[in-house]
Amino acid sequence: MGVLLPDSILRNELIAVLAAFVAINTIVYVTLAVAKILPKLYLRDHLSARNRRSETRSIDPDAPI
Template sequence: MAAIETVLPMGILLPEGLLRDQSFAVLAAFVAINTIAYVTLAVAKVLPKVYVRDWFGNRNRRAETRSIDPGAPV
């Protein structure tokens, strides 16, 4: 990290005073939290859907099939 600081001094794009300001730190924290939120949403979108209903047994299953095919599984 020290090698980067010697090549690119602090404040190369913005003044150093602005980078050390409290409002800039608040903005940086907001951007960090926003980035984490969007990454979480993107990962959740890629994963398969989870249905909570499948975790619990279904009590109202039919004892007999109502299919036209009499050999259909229950």
């Protein structure tokens, strides 16, 4: 016998579907929370720099490239 509900209710198929939905929903929200905590990754930072200028066009001649 269950603590709050009888065993017959806890073994119901509808309760099993509801428990699976809650489990999947929890995993999705935990994944979103962890993704929000981590720093953002930009694809351009990891691609080659062939589209960047070889020399600066700044007014300051000693500016970094």
